[in-house]
Amino acid sequence: MPRRRFPEWLVLLLPAFIVIAAVVLIPLIFSLYSSFTPYKLTRPSTLWRWVGTYNYEKILTDAKFWAAFGRTVLFLTIALNLELILGLGIALMVNKVTWGQRTLRTILMFPMMFSPILVGFQFKFIFNDNIGLVNNVLQSLGSNTALPWLVDGKLAMFSILFAEIWMSTSVFAILILAGLFAMPRDPLEAAKVDGCTAWQTFRHITLPFLMPFIFIAMTIRSLDVARAYDIVQIMTGGGPARRTELLWTLMSRTGYVDARMGLANAMGYVSIILSILFTIYFFRKLSAARAELGMAG
Amino acid sequence: MKNSNYLKGLLASTALVVASESAVAAEWGSFDGVTVEAKLIGGQQYEGLYGRIADWEAATGAKVDIISKKSHFEIDKEIKSDMAAGTTSWCVGSNHSSFAPQYEGLYVDLNDYVSAETIAEFVGGNIGASTVGGELLMLPRAQFDVSVLYYLKSNYEDADKAAAFKSEYGYDLAVPETWEQMKDQAIFFADPPNFYGTQYAGKDEAIVGRFYEMVVAEGGNYLDDEKRPIFNSDAGQRALQWFVDLYEAKAVPAGTTSYVWDDLGQGFASGTVALNLDWPGWAGFFNDPESSKAAGNVGVAVQPMGSVTRTGWSGHHGFSVTNDCDNKEAAASLVMFLTSEESQLAESAGGSLPTRTAVWDANVAAAKSGDDAFRAEALAAFAEGAKYAFAVPPIPEWGETTNIVFPELQAAIVGDKTVKEALDDAAEAVDELMQESGYY
Numbered sequence: 001m002p003r004r005r006f007p008e009w010l011v012l013l014l015p016a017f018i019v020i021a022a023v024v025l026i027p028l029i030f031s032l033y034s035s036f037t038p039y040k041l042t043r044p045s046t047l048w049r050w051v052g053t054y055n056y057e058k059i060l061t062d063a064k065f066w067a068a069f070g071r072t073v074l075f076l077t078i079a080l081n082l083e084l085i086l087g088l089g090i091a092l093m094v095n096k097v098t099w100g101q102r103t104l105r106t107i108l109m110f111p112m113m114f115s116p117i118l119v120g121f122q123f124k125f126i127f128n129d130n131i132g133l134v135n136n137v138l139q140s141l142g143s144n145t146a147l148p149w150l151v152d153g154k155l156a157m158f159s160i161l162f163a164e165i166w167m168s169t170s171v172f173a174i175l176i177l178a179g180l181f182a183m184p185r186d187p188l189e190a191a192k193v194d195g196c197t198a199w200q201t202f203r204h205i206t207l208p209f210l211m212p213f214i215f216i217a218m219t220i221r222s223l224d225v226a227r228a229y230d231i232v233q234i235m236t237g238g239g240p241a242r243r244t245e246l247l248w249t250l251m252s253r254t255g256y257v258d259a260r261m262g263l264a265n266a267m268g269y270v271s272i273i274l275s276i277l278f279t280i281y282f283f284r285k286l287s288a289a290r291a292e293l294g295m296a297g
Numbered sequence: 298m299k300n301s302n303y304l305k306g307l308l309a310s311t312a313l314v315v316a317s318e319s320a321v322a323a324e325w326g327s328f329d330g331v332t333v334e335a336k337l338i339g340g341q342q343y344e345g346l347y348g349r350i351a352d353w354e355a356a357t358g359a360k361v362d363i364i365s366k367k368s369h370f371e372i373d374k375e376i377k378s379d380m381a382a383g384t385t386s387w388c389v390g391s392n393h394s395s396f397a398p399q400y401e402g403l404y405v406d407l408n409d410y411v412s413a414e415t416i417a418e419f420v421g422g423n424i425g426a427s428t429v430g431g432e433l434l435m436l437p438r439a440q441f442d443v444s445v446l447y448y449l450k451s452n453y454e455d456a457d458k459a460a461a462f463k464s465e466y467g468y469d470l471a472v473p474e475t476w477e478q479m480k481d482q483a484i485f486f487a488d489p490p491n492f493y494g495t496q497y498a499g500k501d502e503a504i505v506g507r508f509y510e511m512v513v514a515e516g517g518n519y520l521d522d523e524k525r526p527i528f529n530s531d532a533g534q535r536a537l538q539w540f541v542d543l544y545e546a547k548a549v550p551a552g553t554t555s556y557v558w559d560d561l562g563q564g565f566a567s568g569t570v571a572l573n574l575d576w577p578g579w580a581g582f583f584n585d586p587e588s589s590k591a592a593g594n595v596g597v598a599v600q601p602m603g604s605v606t607r608t609g610w611s612g613h614h615g616f617s618v619t620n621d622c623d624n625k626e627a628a629a630s631l632v633m634f635l636t637s638e639e640s641q642l643a644e645s646a647g648g649s650l651p652t653r654t655a656v657w658d659a660n661v662a663a664a665k666s667g668d669d670a671f672r673a674e675a676l677a678a679f680a681e682g683a684k685y686a687f688a689v690p691p692i693p694e695w696g697e698t699t700n701i702v703f704p705e706l707q708a709a710i711v712g713d714k715t716v717k718e719a720l721d722d723a724a725e726a727v728d729e730l731m732q733e734s735g736y737y
Contacts, residue, residue, distance in 0.1 A: 038733075041381040042399055042693065129552035130490070130564070139490065146490035148551035151711065239500050240554035241708035258697040259377050259399070 031265045039262035041255075046262070055266035065267060068238075068245045072274065075157070075246060076225045079164050080218060086165065087172025087217070088210075094173070095180045109174065111167045120234025123163040124150070127235070150236050153243040160244060163231050168224070172217045179213035180206075211289035215282050222278040226271075247271045325634055328627040329358035334387035335631070336375065338614065339366035342578055343391075346438065346635060346644045353634040359627050369393060369614075376400060388622035389631055392435040394426040394612045395502070399693045404617040406432035410629035418638070423613055423652040426688035435615030436636040437652035439644035443600075443611040445675075445682040446479075447565060447573045447583055448472055450596045452486055461485075472598045476514065476539055476608075479572055479601050480548075486571040487548040495572040496564050497540060499554035504540075504706055505699035506689065507574075510610035511536035513687065514603025519698075520690050524736040526698075526727040529720035535604070537709055537716045544710045554707050566591060574600060574608075580675040581648045595671070597678040600685070609685035613652055648672075650679055694734055701726045 006014075035055055039047045059065050094104055111119070126133045127149035135146050149159050183206070191201045229248035232238065238249035247267070255264030337347065350361050364387060365375060373396055379385050380403060392404070408416070416424060416433070423437040452458060453472060462470040466481050473479035483494025498504050509519045509528070517532025527533075543549050550556075550564070558576070565573040566583055568590035586592040600608050616635055618628040634640065641656040651657050661680055664673040689695050702723045709719035731737065 041377040042401060044381055044383065130550045130569075131567070135490070144490070146551055150555050151551050236555060237500060239704060239707055241711055241713050242704045243711075245704075253700055256374055256377070258700055260697075261381070 032269065034262050035266035035269055037262045039260075039265075041259035041261050051262075055263045056270070058263065059266055059270055064242065064245070065250065065270075067242065068247050068250045069271065069274070071157075071245065072226065072228070072247045072271075075161065075164075075228065076222060076278070079161055079168075079225050080221055082161070082165050083169045083172050083221065084214060084218070086169045088176055088214075090169065090173040091176035091180060094177060105174070105177070108170045110170075112170050114167065116167065116230040117234055119163055119167050120231040123159065123166075123231070124235045127159045151240055156236055156240075156244045160232055160235055163235065164225065164228065167231070168221060171221060172214075175213050175217040176210055179210045183209050208289070208292055212286055212293070212295075215286035215289060219279055219282040219286070222282060223275055226275045226278065247274070325353060325356045326626060326630045327357055328624065328630065331357075331359040331624050331627045332362050333359055333389060333622075333624070333628050333631055334362045334364050335389040336365040336372060336387055336391065337363055337389075338369050338372055338391035340368060342647065342649060343440065343614070345647055346640060349635070349640055349643065350631075353631055357627070357630060359631075361631065369396070373399075376403070385619050386621045386623070388619055388624070388628035390617050390619065392615050392617040394423075394435075394437075394615070394688050395506075395695065397427065397434045397615075397617070398429045398691045399696060400434075400617075401693060403619055404434045405620050405622075405625060405629075406434070407436060407618065407629065407632070408433045410618065410625060411436065411633060415633065418653055418655065419636075420652050420654055420657070420683075422611075422683075422686055422688075426611070426613065426691070427615055429691045435617040436632050437613045437615045438636050439641040439649050439651040439653075439656065440614035441611070441650040441652045441683070441686075442576050442578075442613060443609055443650075443679065443682050443686045444574045444576055445600050445678045446473070446598045447575055447579070448596045448598065449568070449571050449591060450594050452482075452571050453596075472596065473572070473601050476511065476601050476603050480539060480542060483543055483548040483572055484546045487546070489547045489550075491569065493550050493564075493570050494548035495543065495574075496549050496553050496556060496561055496570050497543075497574070498558065498561060499552075499556050499707065499710070500703055501557060502696060502699040502703075503557050504554075505702045506610045508533075508536055508540070508702070508706055509689065510608035510687075511539060511603060513610075514606055514608045516603070516605035520692075520731075524690070524692060524731050526724040526731070528702075529717070529724040533720050534716050537706060537720060540706065540710050541716060545712075554710060565589075568594075577648065577650050577675075577679050580672075584671050597671075597675040599678050599681040607682075607685040609682065609687050611683070611686035611688060615652075650683070694730060697730060698727045701730065 034047060036052060037047055037049055038051050038054070090108065094101060094108065097104055114122075125131075129135055129146045129148045129151065132149065134149065138145075138147065147155065149155050187205050187209075188201060191205055196204075227248055228246055229252065232244060232246055232249050233252070236244045238245035238253070251264050251267045251271070254267065255261050337343075344366075347363070354360055365372065367375065369391070372391055376390060377399075379387075380400065385403060390404070392400075397404075411433075419437055420441075423441060424433065427433055427435045427437055453470060459470045462482070462485055465485065468478075470482070473482055479495065485494070486492065487494035497507055512519060512528050512530075512533045515532035515535045517527065517530045517536070519526070519528045521527045544553070552560075556564070561573065561575060562579050562582065564570050565575065565579075566589035580597065583589050583595045584592050589595075602608070616632040618625055618632055622628045636652075638653055638655055641651045641653050642659065645651040645656055645660055651660065657680065661676055664676045667673065705714070705719040705723035705726075708714040709716045714722070
C-alpha cells in the first residue's frame with residue numbers, strides 16, 4: 001500500500017503558511033477575540049471574560065475617540081496633499097538638474113534616514129516655547145512674545161505636520177522622480193512640435209503619466225500617516241487638552257499605560273477601517289490612472 | 298614566648314574575622330548557590346546603591362542577576378507585560394508607592410518574611426504607603442519624595458522690589474507661606490518671555506499629583522471612602538483656579554502644559570524662574586555652578602499651605618519580592634539588605650531622603666554640624682515638609698484616573714473649558730471608571 005502523501009504544492013507552501021499563521025493570523029485572531037473581553041494586562045484572568053460588543057459600544061459613543069479619529073483624517077489629508085505638492089515640485093526641479101543629480105538625490109533622502117523618534121526630539125527642541133530655536137530667532141528679530149508652538153491647538157498641529165512633512169516629503173519626491181525617469185520622450189517632443197506651452201505639456205502629458213506613481217506613494221504614505229505615533233508622542237503626547245490626540249497616541253495610552261488591552265484592541269479594529277478606506281480609494285484611483293494611460297488593470 | 302603571643306594574637310584576630318563574618322552571614326542568611334533575578338530601576342541617582350550588592354553576595358554566597366534595568370515608566374510597562382505573559386518568576390523588583398497597587402497578586406506580603414522589629418525601624422508613614430489591602434508590598438529604600446519650595450534668594454534682597462510689592466499687594470514681600478501669596482509673587486516677579494514667576498508640571502500623572510495635593514491643601518479630597526470622585530468640589534475648583542490664574546497672567550511659561558520633571562528642573566536651573574515647587578533630588582543640581590545658573594542664589598523653604606493645610610503629595614521607591622520567586626527568603630534578604638540602615642546611610646549621602654527614622658536623625662545631625670549651609674537648609678526644609686506628606690489613593694486605578702483627569706485640567710488651563718466644566722467632565726469619566734471597576 002503506498003504511503004499517503006500531501007500534494008507537493010501543499011508541502012512546499014506549508015512553511016510559509018505556518019510562519020504567516022504564527023506571526024500574523026494567530027495574533028490577529030487573538031487581538032480580535034480580546035477586543036470582546038475586558039482584558040487588562042495586569043489582570044490576566046480578565047482575558048477569559050466575554051463581554052460581547054461592550055468595548056465597541058463604548059467606543060462608538062465616545063466623543064474623545066471620534067475626535068481623535070477626525071483629527072487623524074484631517075492630519076492625513078493635509079500631510080498627504082502638502083507632501084505631494086512639495087514632492088512633485090522637488091522631483092520636477094531635480095529632474096532638470098544636469099550636474100550632480102546623483103548627489104542631490106542622495107541628500108534628498110537624508111530626512112528619511114533619521115529615526116522618527118529623533119526627528120520628534122529635534123522638532124520638540126526647535127519649537128520649544130522657552131528655549132527653542134524658532135522663538136529665539138523670532139525674539140532676536142525683535143519679536144517680544146514667546147509663541148506657544150506646542151501648546152496652541154493650531155500651532156501644535158502645524159508643528160507636528162511640519163515635522164512629519166519634513167521627514168517624509170522625499171518619499172514622494174523619489175517615487176515621482178522614478179516616474180519622470182521612466183517617462184518616454186516621444187510624447188513630450190511631439191507636444192513641443194505641436195506648440196504646447198510648458199504648462200499644457202505638464203498638465204496633459206507629464207501629470208497623467210505620473211499619476212500611477214503618485215497614487216502608489218499616496219497609498220504607502222496614507223498607511224504610514226494613519227499610524228502616526230512616534231513624532232506626535234514625543235512632541236506633544238497628544239496634548240495639551242487632547243488638542244493633538246491622534247488614534248495611535250490614544251490607543252497606546254489605553255493599552256499600555258492604562259493596561260486596558262481589550263478596549264485598545266477594539267479601538268484598533270475600528271481605526272483599521274480608516275486605513276482600509278484610504279487604501280481602497282487610492283487603489284481605485286490607481287487603476288483609473290493606469291486605464292487612462294492604456295495600461296491593463 | 299614572643300612567638301606564642303604572636304600566635305595567640307593571630308588566632309584571636311582570625312577568630313574575630315570569622316565571628317564577624319558569621320555575624321554578617323547570620324544577619325542576611327546563607328544562600329549558597331542561589332541566584333536571585335532582579336528587575337531594578339536604572340538612572341544615575343538610583344544606581345549607587347547597587348554597588349553594595351556585592352557585599353550581600355559575599356555575605357550570603359548567593360548571586361544577584363540584574364535582568365533588567367530601566368527608567369521607572371519602562372520598568373512599569375515591562376512588569377505589566379510580564380504579568381500578562383505569566384513570566385514573573387524573577388524575584389526582586391523595584392517598586393514605587395504610586396505604582397504598587399496596580400500589580401495585584403504579583404508581590405508577596407513582606408510581613409511574612411521581615412520581622413516586626415525591622416519594619417518598626419522605618420518611618421510609619423512610609424510603611425503605611427507601602428501597604429495595600431493590609432499587605433506590605435515593598436520595603437522602602439532611601440528614595441523618599443516630597444516637594445518643597447526652591448526660590449531665588451535675590452528676589453527677596455532687593456529693597457525696590459520689596460517696596461513695589463508692598464504698595465501693590467499691601468503686605469511685606471517674603472518667602473511665601475501660602476499658595477495665594479505664591480500666586481501674587483509669581484505674577485509680580487514674572488517678566489515673560491525672559492523671566493517667569495513659577496512653573497508647574499503640565500501633563501500626565503505629574504499635574505494630577507500636583508492638583509491632588511492642592512485639593513487636599515484646600516480641605517477637599519480626590520476620592521471619597523467609597524472611591525467616588527469628589528475632586529470637583531469647591532476645594533477642587535479653588536485648587537484648579539490657582540493653575541489657571543497663573544497661566545492667564547503669563548506668570549508661567551506658555552509651554553508649561555507640556556512640561557514634566559526634567560523640563561521644570563532645567564527651567565529653574567536656567568535662573569529664569571523665581572519660585573519652584575520641586576523634589577529633593579534636584580537640591581544638589583540647583584546649587585551646583587556646573588549645572589545651574591541659579592547656583593549660590595537658591596533658597597529652600599517648606600512647601601506653602603492652602604487654606605487648610607500644607608501640600609505634601611509624596612511617594613517613595615522600594616523593593617518587592619514576587620510570589621513566583623523560587624527562593625523568597627533569599628529575595629527578602631536582598632530586599633532587607635538594600636533597605637538596611639547602612640544602605641540608607643550610603644544612599645542618602647547622595648542627597649536623597651531616607652525612609653528610616655535613625656537615618657533621618659543621623660543625616661540632620663550631620664548636616665547641622667557640617668560646613669555645607671545649603672545642605673543643612675535643604676535637609677531642614679525636607680524634614681519639615683515630610684511631616685505633611687501623604688501618598689496617593691492606594692488603588693490600582695490611580696494611574697488610569699490621572700490619564701482621564703490630566704487632559705481636562707489642561708483644558709481649563711488653556712481656556713478650552715471653565716474650571717467647573719473641566720472638573721465635572723473629569724469626575725464623570727472617573728465615576729464611570731470606578732463603577733466599571735466594581736467599587737460601587
